[in-house]
Every structure is written in structure tokens, then in C-alpha cells.
Amino acid sequence: MSNSSVVELPVLQEDAPCCPPVTSAALSEADSVRMAAMFKALSDPVRLRLFSRVASHEGGEACVCDIQDVGVSQPTVSHHLKKLREAGLLSSERRGTWVYYRVEPTALAAMAGLLAGGGAV
Numbered sequence: 001m002s003n004s005s006v007v008e009l010p011v012l013q014e015d016a017p018c019c020p021p022v023t024s025a026a027l028s029e030a031d032s033v034r035m036a037a038m039f040k041a042l043s044d045p046v047r048l049r050l051f052s053r054v055a056s057h058e059g060g061e062a063c064v065c066d067i068q069d070v071g072v073s074q075p076t077v078s079h080h081l082k083k084l085r086e087a088g089l090l091s092s093e094r095r096g097t098w099v100y101y102r103v104e105p106t107a108l109a110a111m112a113g114l115l116a117g118g119g120a121v
Contacts, residue, residue: 021116034088035114038107041087046070047080051089054101061102 019031027035042048053067068077081101084090089108090101 019110019114022114023116027114035110037087038089038111041083041089044080044083046072046076047084050077050080051084051103054090055103055108061100063098063100065098067101 019027019035042051049070050067053070054062057066064077064081068074070077072080081090081092081099085092085101087107088104091104092099092101094100
């Protein structure tokens with residue numbers, strides 16, 4: 001049994017990223033919880049591969065049938081996709097028997113904005 005909980009993520013506005021870059025200001029508690037949920041969801045290699053497959057798929061969305069070959073069983077793929085949806089990274093739409101996934105652009109913008117810095121790595 002898991003001791004993890006689902007974090008409700010507020011809908012981000014298209015033009016308003018979540019947080020200032022970490023190099024410019026300290027994160028609020030609410031922003032740190034929201035961003036940690038997103039990064040935690042991406043910290044699993046299978047989830048990162050699924051997220052990448054959806055993000056790079058032609059047309060900006062992918063049918064689960066096109067991305068499920070990541071070396072784990074179909075129920076495990078469904079579990080990982082659910083975690084990505086719960087973290088606000090993906091949205092989904094059922095069409096007939098298949099589910100299509102899209103990357104939430106506001107989530108991607110929020111993560112990129114948080115990590116944006118003024119210096120080179």
C-alpha cells in the first residue's frame with residue numbers, strides 16, 4: 001500500500017508561469033509543493049520516457065497505442081500515465097477504445113521558467 005497522496009494542482013494561466021526562476025526569488029510553500037509534484041512525476045525513467053514520447057509525437061498528441069512500448073506491461077504504462085496526469089503534466093481524451101495524451105503547455109512553461117537562470121551551466 002502506498003503512503004503517497006494526490007496533490008491538487010491549480011490550473012495555470014497560459015501567460016502566467018507558476019514561479020519566478022529559482023535564481024531570482026525564493027519559492028513560496030504553495031509553489032514549491034506544486035513544482036515538486038511535477039518534478040517528482042518526471043523523476044521516474046519510465047515516466048520521463050512516456051512524457052518525452054508524448055511531447056515529441058507528431059501533432060502534439062499521442063495515442064497510448066503509439067507510446068506504450070517502453071519495456072513495461074500495459075497496466076504499468078497506465079499507472080505511469082495516470083501519475084503524469086495527476087501531476088498536471090499531461091491531459092488526456094478518450095476516443096473510442098484509445099486514450100490520447102497531450103503535454104500541458106502551462107506545466108512545461110512553469111518548469112522551464114522555474115529553472116531559467118541568468119548564468120551558464
